[in-house]
Amino acid sequence: MFALVDANSFYCSAEQVFRPQWRGKPIIVLSNNDGCIVAANKQAIALGIQKFQPFFKVRELCAQKGIIACSSNYELYADLSHKMMQVIGRFGPAQHIYSIDESFLNFKNCHKAIPDLVLHAQKIRQAVWKETRLPVCVGIGKTLTLAKVANHVAKKWPGFNGVCVLDDDDFKRKVFEQLSPIDVWGIGRKTNAKLHQNGISTAQQLSQLNMRYLPAGFNVELQRTIKELNGEACKTWDGVRADKLQIFSTRSMGKRITSIESLNQALAKHIGIAALKAREQKSLCGTLMAFAANSPFDENPCSYKLIKQFNPPTNDTSQLLKVISNNIHQLFKPGVAYYKVGIGLLNLSSETHQQWDLFNPPLGNDPLMNVLDKINQRYGTDSAFFVAQGIDGQWSMRRELLTPQYTTNWHHIPHISC
Numbered sequence: 001m002f003a004l005v006d007a008n009s010f011y012c013s014a015e016q017v018f019r020p021q022w023r024g025k026p027i028i029v030l031s032n033n034d035g036c037i038v039a040a041n042k043q044a045i046a047l048g049i050q051k052f053q054p055f056f057k058v059r060e061l062c063a064q065k066g067i068i069a070c071s072s073n074y075e076l077y078a079d080l081s082h083k084m085m086q087v088i089g090r091f092g093p094a095q096h097i098y099s100i101d102e103s104f105l106n107f108k109n110c111h112k113a114i115p116d117l118v119l120h121a122q123k124i125r126q127a128v129w130k131e132t133r134l135p136v137c138v139g140i141g142k143t144l145t146l147a148k149v150a151n152h153v154a155k156k157w158p159g160f161n162g163v164c165v166l167d168d169d170d171f172k173r174k175v176f177e178q179l180s181p182i183d184v185w186g187i188g189r190k191t192n193a194k195l196h197q198n199g200i201s202t203a204q205q206l207s208q209l210n211m212r213y214l215p216a217g218f219n220v221e222l223q224r225t226i227k228e229l230n231g232e233a234c235k236t237w238d239g240v241r242a243d244k245l246q247i248f249s250t251r252s253m254g255k256r257i258t259s260i261e262s263l264n265q266a267l268a269k270h271i272g273i274a275a276l277k278a279r280e281q282k283s284l285c286g287t288l289m290a291f292a293a294n295s296p297f298d299e300n301p302c303s304y305k306l307i308k309q310f311n312p313p314t315n316d317t318s319q320l321l322k323v324i325s326n327n328i329h330q331l332f333k334p335g336v337a338y339y340k341v342g343i344g345l346l347n348l349s350s351e352t353h354q355q356w357d358l359f360n361p362p363l364g365n366d367p368l369m370n371v372l373d374k375i376n377q378r379y380g381t382d383s384a385f386f387v388a389q390g391i392d393g394q395w396s397m398r399r400e401l402l403t404p405q406y407t408t409n410w411h412h413i414p415h416i417s418c
Helices: 010-017 042-046 055-065 074-089 117-132 144-156 169-177 189-197 203-207 220-229 260-280 317-330 366-379
Strands: 002-007 027-030 037-040 068-071 094-099 102-106 136-141 163-166 247-257 283-293 303-314 338-350
Touching: 002 117, 002 144, 010 027, 010 037, 010 074, 027 042, 027 055, 055 068, 074 094, 074 102, 074 117, 117 136, 117 163, 136 144, 144 163, 144 169, 144 220, 163 169, 169 203, 203 220, 247 260, 247 283, 260 283, 260 317, 260 338, 260 366, 283 317, 303 317, 303 338, 317 366
Parallel strands: 027 068, 136 163
Antiparallel strands: 002 102, 002 136, 027 037, 094 102, 247 338, 283 303, 283 338
């Protein structure tokens, strides 16, 4: 048996942890530079808020309805997520953190020792709430896909009190009959449209498909999903999330960049972010792409791009920074007010299975990168960094509605009056 523990409207719930007066009130969280709505709790959605719409279009509605708007507080979200995952991990012998707000538990070889799965799931919810003040829902099933379906039911359907266990065939059939295929993990919009064209409109019909006679246009992933819906485990920890083939770090600037030094610093910052992601998934970069552009709405929109090949490939931040520093003049043009910059690591290959060249030794300093990553992991992001990215960061993203970083900034620690 597997369990999926998922936080409810995680970004919004995280904003309420240290502000109890906000609990039960409508809240939205904005993207970089306070541009679009990336998260909204159920109270905000009930008042007409839609995710991913520009904030300026609903600013007046928020003021009229008392909807609280917050800039993305990534430091707070990451720290609360880490604490939540630690609590969840105590309730199963094996844990897989799927995303910032989702975690799987594997009860293999021990679920028979759990007398009541529903009660066990309720204990998970109670412990997470008691220790982190984050509301979560728990779905349990024989496969990862069934656990995902159960979590959907626990979160969306009334009467389940945040917990759903799909361990009964009759109950599972009733659930499947009320679910659309798109509600099933692994079924995207295109696949869902193809299924509807073939007369498959419910998850129950999907689960009964004969895999030997699948209509044309469907791949092996759909077969795995069908097997999982019928209780046959086909997906594993390593398979649910494959390594990225490309890694990008881009951002619109809170303040326009007009100097070559600031442009170099901004690109260096994104180099550090992208290189870290590559090292985390043990990938090496074969092609580096950097770009810088003003706004497409400017009178003279323009964009500049730099591409550099690496042989052998590397994920060393210092090696990538050298390319930017040595070629920054290809990207900077006097008189251009840069609005968006970014870095792309392309042509990624596995560090573990790399075929090295005798006459081209590996680029970079692996021990140095290892020390850098461990320092930042222990003491927080950018506790140690390359000076190329600058110190003041005047070009950083705009976060005018940022709440305090209660758990990661000494100056923002809550004050308690006794």
